[in-house]
Amino acid sequence: MAPTAEPFTHPALFYADETDYLAGTLPFVEGGLAAGEPVAVAVPGQKLALLREALGGDADRVKLLDMEQAGRNPGRIIPRVLRGFADAHPGRRVRIIGEPIWQGRTAGEYPACAQHEALINHAFAGRDATILCPYDTAKLDEAVLADARVTHPVLIEDGVERASDAYAPDLIVSGYNLPLSRPPGAARLAYDADRLPDARHFALERAGRMGLPADRHDDVALAVAELTTNSVVHGGGAGTLWVWAEDDHLVCEVRDRGRLTDPLAGRRPARPGQIGGRGLLLVNYLSDLVRVHTGDEGTTVRCYFRLRRHDPSFRGVQTPV
Amino acid sequence: MAVPHTEDVSVSGHPRRPLVSDECGPKDCVRVSGQVYLDTLPAWERLLGDLVDREGDILMDMSGITFVDVAGASSLARTAQCLPDGRRLVIRKPPASLTRVLELFWPELVAIEVVE
Structure with missing residues (x-):
């Protein structure tokens, strides 16, 4: 039997300046529109403005999303942004520009960004889609660009497209599965099935004391509830919750004896009639960043919530894409 | 930099919190x-099942519910979908x-109406 061509394509576009950027992205968008394909652009705000202006009247035919908001937590880009758009157009080939990594990404965010890029290949395998990921070669570290060659099967540089010799996305998924260190003095609570409400109240009480805006308290309660319930149901029946403040964020960390074997857990959008399977997805939707470390000794999931309002849409996801 | 706010803290275990329902x-x-969570989910689902068996619209006063987890919200959405x-x-x-979870996962579910 002849091998079937993989319908999903996932090129990285290396660009050095705005001219490069537009040369690599505009024909991609316009080609999609000309072919009648649904097109979405999810890139950082400044790049979004650049593309919107360059597209002129065609901008109205493209779904435009500020990735700094929609994709602040890299863990929700696949379910909410990419599959959110692709699934809204069943049976049609879609084109998406997704730029999840920019100069301002922190050292804490970056491992989750790289894992996200690697997991796109699994999440979209066999699907009719092209996801083009621009990388700013002038501003990003060489290590980031090297990772992009591992997470993307195709590279576009100076207008030339070629297969990546380094493509091996699972190495990135496992390589960034890093132990997470916790600051001394973080508040700690051990829980089991009897103490699930205590775990929620414990996190909420500290969230209030640290000044988390009141309209995000439910996000913390829901995220902590899902993580601690997962420990009780799937992670050995008990676990430990730690809460602390770090770099302008409230951090809630849950450790248990379970092992997360599905790398796409929490990244598959839920179908409306689906029973269960929304816990980690919800944690990804509500948090500003989620980091995970899993291994034989157990699983740690850490979620971050911004303590201060940086912008008007600072809250997790708001409306469906 | 990490700022520790508190030392190791223990919270006294609360008794299990039942879910209470009555006609009003x-x-x-x-x-x-x-609260609707792992412990009270079976009672919540029993209650929803009983309400489905009645006639007409289902009216629930949730002003006394302080928390509903995703599993509880899913049961409620499923109940509404099956009406x-x-x-x-x-x-x-x-x-x-509950409102937050319904908005995120079932934004188009018209069979649930929220009233003040």
Whole structure:
């Protein structure tokens, strides 16, 4: 039997300046529109403005999303942004520009960004889609660009497209599965099935004391509830919750004896009639960043919530894409 | 830099929190109080099952519910999805946690009406 061509394509576009950027992205968008394909652009705000202006009247035919908001937590880009758009157009080939990594990404965010890029290949395998990921070669570290060659099967540089010799996305998924260190003095609570409400109240009480805006308290309660319930149901029946403040964020960390074997857990959008399977997805939707470390000794999931309002849409996801 | 706020803290274990429901007001409204989570999920699903068996719209006063987790919200959404055409689930003063989850996962579910 002849091998079937993989319908999903996932090129990285290396660009050095705005001219490069537009040369690599505009024909991609316009080609999609000309072919009648649904097109979405999810890139950082400044790049979004650049593309919107360059597209002129065609901008109205493209779904435009500020990735700094929609994709602040890299863990929700696949379910909410990419599959959110692709699934809204069943049976049609879609084109998406997704730029999840920019100069301002922190050292804490970056491992989750790289894992996200690697997991796109699994999440979209066999699907009719092209996801083009621009990388700013002038501003990003060489290590980031090297990772992009591992997470993307195709590279576009100076207008030339070629297969990546380094493509091996699972190495990135496992390589960034890093132990997470916790600051001394973080508040700690051990829980089991009897103490699930205590775990929620414990996190909420500290969230209030640290000044988390009141309209995000439910996000913390829901995220902590899902993580601690997962420990009780799937992670050995008990676990430990730690809460602390770090770099302008409230951090809630849950450790248990379970092992997360599905790398796409929490990244598959839920179908409306689906029973269960929304816990980690919800944690990804509500948090500003989620980091995970899993291994034989157990699983740690850490979620971050911004303590201060940086912008008007600072809250997790708001409306469906 | 990490800023530790508190030392190791222990919280005294609360007794298990039951989910309480009773009939209230006109039109067979059921008032539910408590928290919906792993422990009370079976009681919550039993209650929803009983309400589906009744006639007409389902009226629930949730002003006494302080928290509903995703599994509880899913059961509620599933109940509403299974209602025959024309029947609705009307919920009064649901907790913000429930509203947030319904908005995220079932934004187009018209069989649930939220009232003040």
